[in-house]
Amino acid sequence: MPAIDPKPLLRNEMKARRAGMASELPQAGEQMAEAVAGFFDALNDWPPAGTMIAGYYPIQSEINPFPLMQAFADHGCDLCLPCLAPGENGFRMIFRQFTIGDSLVLGPFDIRQPLDTLPEVEPDVVLVPLLAFNRDGIRLGYGGGYYDRALERLRAEKVIRAVGVAFSGQEVADLPIEVHDQHLDGIFTELGLAGADPQQ
Incomplete structure (x- = not known):
């Protein structure tokens, strides 16, 4: 008898949990930006000016990354956003x-x-939305694999950092992992930095 994939049920559970957090913490994006900006000096001025930071446009109950993106811009970083473009096998x-x-x-x-007229760029730091994370940098996404494939491609070309963006309550003790899953180098929450140090 084939093993049951635990991810679909976990995704539904975490979507509901995250929706509750978004309702209870409407200013979480601003709190996260303030907390992370306070780390810039402690992180030895990481990231340096000119670093290309990839944010994302929030959907559903995702924590709003725009205040954090503005904090990075104020720190001298450049910004970009992900786009799904036509590829050989669907979107990339x-x-x-x-x-x-x-x-x-x-x-x-x-x-x-x-x-589409704006230049395509390659980020140095990718802020990654998620449904759940653990302290080992394992992320539960939506199942499309777009971020995993993009991170795999970028990491084959240069050193980048992938940093999850989430409510602190999205942390769980353990998550299933597959061979294609890309690890996070750290996680930003409304409380600041969770998990690994993104500089390392």
């Missing part, structure tokens, strides 16, 4: 230059993304 995730306030268009799965 690329990244395009972005400045907060830019117009966005509706892309696949009704996710807003930069205009």
Whole structure:
């Protein structure tokens, strides 16, 4: 008898849990930005000015990363957003230059993304949305694999950091992992930095 995949049930449970957190903590994005900005000096001025930071446009009950992205921009970093572009086998995730306030268009799965005319870039740090995480940097996503494939491609080309963005209550003790799953180098929450140090 084939083993039952635990991820679909866990995704449903964590979606409901995250929705409750979003309702209880409407200012979590701002709190996260303040907490992380306070770490810049402690992190030896990481990331340095000119670092390309990939944020994301929040959907459903995802924590809002835009205050954090603004904090990185104020720190001298450049910004980009993921885009789903046509590929050989469906969509592939690329990244395009972005400045907060830019117009966005509706892309696949009704996710807003930069205009196709904006330059494609390669981020140095990728802020990754998620449904659950643990202290080992394992992430539960939505199951499409877009971030895993994008991170695998980027990591084959250069050193990058993938940092989860989540409510602190999305942390769980253990998560199932598959061979294609890409680990996170750290997690930002409304309480600050959880898990590993993204500099390492």
